[in-house]
Amino acid sequence: MTQLPLLRASLACAASLVLAACVPSTQTPSTTPSAPMPGDVPGASYARLGESVYVDGPKVTPLEVLEDSRCPTDVQCIQAGQVRLKVRIDLGSGSQMRIFTLPGKDGSNVQHIADGAMELISVTPERTSSEALALANYRFGFTFAGGL
Numbered sequence: 001m002t003q004l005p006l007l008r009a010s011l012a013c014a015a016s017l018v019l020a021a022c023v024p025s026t027q028t029p030s031t032t033p034s035a036p037m038p039g040d041v042p043g044a045s046y047a048r049l050g051e052s053v054y055v056d057g058p059k060v061t062p063l064e065v066l067e068d069s070r071c072p073t074d075v076q077c078i079q080a081g082q083v084r085l086k087v088r089i090d091l092g093s094g095s096q097m098r099i100f101t102l103p104g105k106d107g108s109n110v111q112h113i114a115d116g117a118m119e120l121i122s123v124t125p126e127r128t129s130s131e132a133l134a135l136a137n138y139r140f141g142f143t144f145a146g147g148l
Contacts, residue, residue, distance in 0.1 A: 044121055044141045052090075056144040058113055059090040065138060066099065072129040083123045085140060089113055116146015 071077035
């Protein structure tokens, strides 16, 4: 009988460890790149918000959609609109925050990183007027020309 309280305490401790391991972490971004999709550009790297992906050397993590004023595909607009995206770029020497704009006016979709140029080449899916685009559905394509 004296072992019963010890057994209960051990089981309670083990259960709390198992449950703690099941809690998802929102602090660390995923390093698994998005699965290939139809229309992907060969040689480009794709990531969703919070995902980290290597783009021919630098590691990029899209952090926040600052603006998405793109014209919905089922509407005729006077102006095309744009997407502004905040990203973290990790290099061996540290991290940098950058803002990409697509379509880029005056090269704002291209950022000079180390000895190369990183470009935001795509933002999917297209917007429609019938439904709001969930942040989890955004997917961003990047290329890097140069080397570290």
